[in-house]
Amino acid sequence: MVQLSAKDQLILDALTSGCVRTCARLISRIERGEPGLVELLRALYMAGGSEKIIGITGPPGAGKSSLVAKVIGVLRRRGNRVAVLAVDPSSPFTGGAILGDRLRMIGHATDPEVFIRSMASRGRLGGLAKKAGDVLTVLSAMPWDFIIVETVGTGQSETEIMHYAAVVVLVQTPMAGDDVQAAKAGINEISDIYVVNKSDHPDADRFRRQLEAMVGLGLRLEGDRLWRPPVVKTQSLVGEGVDELVDQIGQRFRTLAESPELSRQRFRHRLRHRVVEIVREMLERDIQSGNGMLPDSRLEPVLAREKDPYELAREFLSGGT
Amino acid sequence: MVQLSAKDQLILDALTSGCVRTCARLISRIERGEPGLVELLRALYMAGGSEKIIGITGPPGAGKSSLVAKVIGVLRRRGNRVAVLAVDPSSPFTGGAILGDRLRMIGHATDPEVFIRSMASRGRLGGLAKKAGDVLTVLSAMPWDFIIVETVGTGQSETEIMHYAAVVVLVQTPMAGDDVQAAKAGINEISDIYVVNKSDHPDADRFRRQLEAMVGLGLRLEGDRLWRPPVVKTQSLVGEGVDELVDQIGQRFRTLAESPELSRQRFRHRLRHRVVEIVREMLERDIQSGNGMLPDSRLEPVLAREKDPYELAREFLSGGT
Numbered sequence: 001m002v003q004l005s006a007k008d009q010l011i012l013d014a015l016t017s018g019c020v021r022t023c024a025r026l027i028s029r030i031e032r033g034e035p036g037l038v039e040l041l042r043a044l045y046m047a048g049g050s051e052k053i054i055g056i057t058g059p060p061g062a063g064k065s066s067l068v069a070k071v072i073g074v075l076r077r078r079g080n081r082v083a084v085l086a087v088d089p090s091s092p093f094t095g096g097a098i099l100g101d102r103l104r105m106i107g108h109a110t111d112p113e114v115f116i117r118s119m120a121s122r123g124r125l126g127g128l129a130k131k132a133g134d135v136l137t138v139l140s141a142m143p144w145d146f147i148i149v150e151t152v153g154t155g156q157s158e159t160e161i162m163h164y165a166a167v168v169v170l171v172q173t174p175m176a177g178d179d180v181q182a183a184k185a186g187i188n189e190i191s192d193i194y195v196v197n198k199s200d201h202p203d204a205d206r207f208r209r210q211l212e213a214m215v216g217l218g219l220r221l222e223g224d225r226l227w228r229p230p231v232v233k234t235q236s237l238v239g240e241g242v243d244e245l246v247d248q249i250g251q252r253f254r255t256l257a258e259s260p261e262l263s264r265q266r267f268r269h270r271l272r273h274r275v276v277e278i279v280r281e282m283l284e285r286d287i288q289s290g291n292g293m294l295p296d297s298r299l300e301p302v303l304a305r306e307k308d309p310y311e312l313a314r315e316f317l318s319g320g321t
Numbered sequence: 322m323v324q325l326s327a328k329d330q331l332i333l334d335a336l337t338s339g340c341v342r343t344c345a346r347l348i349s350r351i352e353r354g355e356p357g358l359v360e361l362l363r364a365l366y367m368a369g370g371s372e373k374i375i376g377i378t379g380p381p382g383a384g385k386s387s388l389v390a391k392v393i394g395v396l397r398r399r400g401n402r403v404a405v406l407a408v409d410p411s412s413p414f415t416g417g418a419i420l421g422d423r424l425r426m427i428g429h430a431t432d433p434e435v436f437i438r439s440m441a442s443r444g445r446l447g448g449l450a451k452k453a454g455d456v457l458t459v460l461s462a463m464p465w466d467f468i469i470v471e472t473v474g475t476g477q478s479e480t481e482i483m484h485y486a487a488v489v490v491l492v493q494t495p496m497a498g499d500d501v502q503a504a505k506a507g508i509n510e511i512s513d514i515y516v517v518n519k520s521d522h523p524d525a526d527r528f529r530r531q532l533e534a535m536v537g538l539g540l541r542l543e544g545d546r547l548w549r550p551p552v553v554k555t556q557s558l559v560g561e562g563v564d565e566l567v568d569q570i571g572q573r574f575r576t577l578a579e580s581p582e583l584s585r586q587r588f589r590h591r592l593r594h595r596v597v598e599i600v601r602e603m604l605e606r607d608i609q610s611g612n613g614m615l616p617d618s619r620l621e622p623v624l625a626r627e628k629d630p631y632e633l634a635r636e637f638l639s640g641g642t
Contacts, residue, residue, distance in 0.1 A: 002629070038631050045629040268620045271630060272608040275615060278634035280601050287593040293638065294596060299589045308323070308366040309592060310359050313599035316638070317614070 008040045016047055018081075018143045020115055027117055030134045033127065035285075041137055048140040051256070051267070054249055055165025056150045062173045063197045067236035067245075068150050072108050074246045080145035083115040087132050087151045087161055115144070129160040130281040133274050136164055162190060163273040166266065167252045169245070171195040174207035192229055193248050199233035199241065208233060222262050227255075329361045337368055339402075339464045341436055348438055351455045354448065356606075362458055369461040372577070372588070375570055376486025377471045383494045384518045388557035388566075389471050393429050395567045401466035404436040408453050408472045408482055436465070450481040451602040454595050457485055483511060484594040487587065488573045490566070492516040495528035513550055513573050516566060520554035529554060543583050548576075 004012060014022035029037060056071075058064050068084065075082050108114040119132060132149070139147045151161050162168050170191040194215060196208045212231050220227045230248050234241035256263045286292040293316070301307040325333060335343035350358060377392075379385050389405065396403050429435040440453060453470070460468045472482050483489050491512040515536060517529045533552050541548045551569050555562035577584045607613040614637070622628040 042629040042631050045631070046626050048626070264624060267624055268617060271620050271623055271633075272615050274630045275634050275637065276601065276604045276608060278631055279604060279637055280597065282634060282638055283597045283600060287597060294593050296589060299592050302592055303585060303588055305367050305369070308363040309595045310363050310366070310599055312592075313596050313603060316596065316600055317603055 002039055002042045002046065004039060004043050008043070011040060012043050012047065012141075015044065015138065015142050020112070023115065023138060023142060024117065026138055027119075027135050030131055030138070031119060033131075037134070041134055044141040045137050048137065051140075051166035051263075052145065052253075053136060053140070053147045053149060053165045053167075055162045055168040056148060056171060057152070057159075057162050057168070058171030058173075058195075058197075060152050062171045063236045064150055064152070064171050067171060067195070067197055067234060067242070068148060069108065070234075070236055070239045070242040071148065071246060072114055073239070074242050075146055076108070076111065076113065078246070081113045081143065082146050082148065083139045083142070083144040084117070084148045084150065085132065085135055085139065086116070086118040087128065087149065088118060088120040115139075127281055127284065130277040132161045133164055133277055160273060160277065164270055166256060166270075167192050167249055169193045169195055169249065171197050172207075172211070173198045174201045174203040192252050193245070194229055194231045195241075195245060196231060196233050197236050199235050204233065222259070323360055323363045323367065325360060325364050329364070332361060333364050333368065333462075336365065336459065336463050341433070344436065344459060344463060345438070347459055348440075348456050351452055351459070352440060354452075358455070362455055365462040366458050369458065372461075372487035372584075373466065373574075374457060374461070374468045374470060374486045374488075376483045376489040377469060377492060378473070378480075378483050378489070379492030379494075379516075379518075381473050383492045384557045385471055385473070385492050388492060388516070388518060388555060388563070389469060390429065391555075391557055391560045391563040392469065392567060393435060394560070395563050396467055397429070397432065397434065399567070402434045402464065403467050403469065404460045404463070404465040405438070405469045405471065406453065406456055406460065407437070407439040408449065408470065409439060409441040436460075448602055448605065451598040453482045454485055454598055481594065481598065485591055487577060487591075488513050488570055490514045490516055490570065492518050493528075493532070494519045495522045495524040514566070514569050515550055515552045516562075517552060517554050518557050520556050520562065525554065543580070 011022055011026060015026070026037075026040075056064055056068055065086075068086075072082050072084065108116065117135070119128075119135065136147065136149060149161060149165055168191050170188070170193070172195065174196065194211055196204055196211060198204065199208075201207075208231055215229050215231060220229075232241055232245045232248055234245055236242070256266065283293070286294065294312075298312065302309055302312055332343055332347060336347070347358075347361075377385055377389055386407075389407075393403050393405065429437065438456070440449075440456065457468065457470060470482060470486055489512050491509070491514070493516065495517065515532055517525060517532060519525065520529075522528075529552055536550050536552060541550075553562055553566045553569055555566055557563070577587065604614070607615065619633065623630055623633055
């Protein structure tokens with residue numbers, strides 16, 4: 001069992017009873033990479049309930065932020081409390097998260113039942129996917145009905161983050177003359193629902209048909225039945241199709257709830273990705289601390305080319321020295 | 322010692338004697354993620370000589386590709402054989418490497434003493450930094466005088482790749498009214514030489530002064546002396562300043578050669594990053610194979626919330642079960 005300090009116990013109690021201020025403060029500590037949070041995160045994981053993370057991703061310009069704002073609106077009308085984590089990849093040169101800011105401007109800023117937070121890598125090395133996973137662990141221990149995680153999905157970390165969601169929505173938009181570009185490894189394999197946004201675009205129908213054909217080719221066997229991810233048309237600016245999208249998301253959660261074996265399988269998938277990110281972060285912290293698992297003495301034989309880095313890595317995973 | 326198959330031994334011999342076709346084929350196998358290459362890579366690492374990797378990075382639009390083309394020109398005039406690896410991050414949506422293609426168009430395509438190769442993530446999950454490290458291991462075993470690795474440095478993987486270079490050049494360009502944006506963690510900490518490209522820009526001098534002031538604040542103690550990274554002005558389109566840049570790169574390599582303790586320290590830094598990437602790749606392969614180090618049975622207690630993922634990750638690194 002996890003032994004918490006009195007202070008961490010207070011934080012845990014505040015979070016499980018839904019204190020948003022405590023949540024915001026803890027996320028800032030995670031973002032800064034503050035050490036000593038592991039015990040609290042472990043306890044939060046144990047306090048977590050059923051899976052309720054919705055992942056929303058897609059290329060820049062697909063209208064994700066306005067779609068997320070409309071999805072929040074529909075969920076609120078249906079009486080749900082919603083947390084949103086917008087993860088922005090940021091160049092080490094250009095900085096800055098804007099997804100969350102954009103979301104906040106669109107509305108819901110004064111609704112106490114909605115929590116919106118953005119996170120960016122801010123040019124720091126590594127750890128974005130690990131940190132987002134920690135934040136989702138915090139949010140999952142709180143009484144939100146749904147947690148939405150949004151990324152622009154242009155990099156490796158952001159694709160990785162989508163692996164933490166129970167239901168993944170891939171948002172695309174028809175561009176003049178463009179064919180469907182979705183059939184890329186990684187995102188496509190884990191998408192549960194496809195959205196064609198900006199469906200008033202002249203190419204929208206052609207695009208949707210292509211997408212449906214492609215999705216049809218990728219029918220998945222889930223347990224004892226075939227799963228064909230639905231394709232939903234939306235116009236996020238005016239809110240058209242958003243009710244149907246929320247219905248489809250709800251349907252997917254129900255399917256998962258009714259199929260214990262499918263749920264477990266998806267859970268294992270998420271957990272494997274999560275453990276890799278945590279291990280990677282542990283290794284990176286270890287490196288930055290300059291001692292620990294890779295002291296100079298273990299590197300010397302490699303420097304002298306008596307040993308190679310592949311062998312050193314292998315020893316690592318087998319716990320050898 | 323590494324035991325090679327007869328076929329791998331032939332490949333090793335071809336590479337160490339400089340066979341470019343063998344090199345190109347092996348890089349393709351690395352890019353495809355072909356299994357069974359570890360023994361060959363281990364042998365190639367052992368065959369590698371002194372460090373000769375120059376990293377060139379900077380934001381999109383800084384003129385890196387034309388600068389690299391001019392740097393190749395100067396190195397060739399001075400009698401050096403040069404290999405270039407251009408690593409392009411690619412969105413899971415938009416695909417495609419172009420850095421290397423751009424380089425090839427600029428020239429040197431028909432020079433047998435110059436090898437240019439581009440690599441992209443092509444939307445695949447993970448592994449770009451690991452694969453680039455493998456390719457650099459291959460190139461380092463060959464008789465090149467210098468190896469240049471170029472990235473646009475907009476993501477985590479590309480920043481990571483710069484940690485493999487012995488000498489890192491950060492290329493920036495003054496934008497109208499922009500202040501220096503370089504002081505970001507990660508890249509800045511490992512840059513040895515700063516370039517202000519497009520130095521004919523009206524804001525170039527202001528930009529260079531800001532950069533010099535910033536670099537001055539970040540003086541590094543290296544062994545028993547202070548190191549202040551030089552700031553070089555270039556116009557990559559006409560080649561101005563490129564000779565001075567190559568001189569500064571050569572000077573940095575000489576400093577490293579003359580300071581065994583500094584060299585070792587930098588080497589250990591590179592090696593630690595390399596081992597993390599190899600371990601991460603091993604874990605990801607393991608995950609994709611679906612069995613191995615994280616079988617379902619080890620995940621069950623976490624699914625039942627009797628254990629948490631942080632503890633599972635910790636067991637991993639300590640070799641526990």
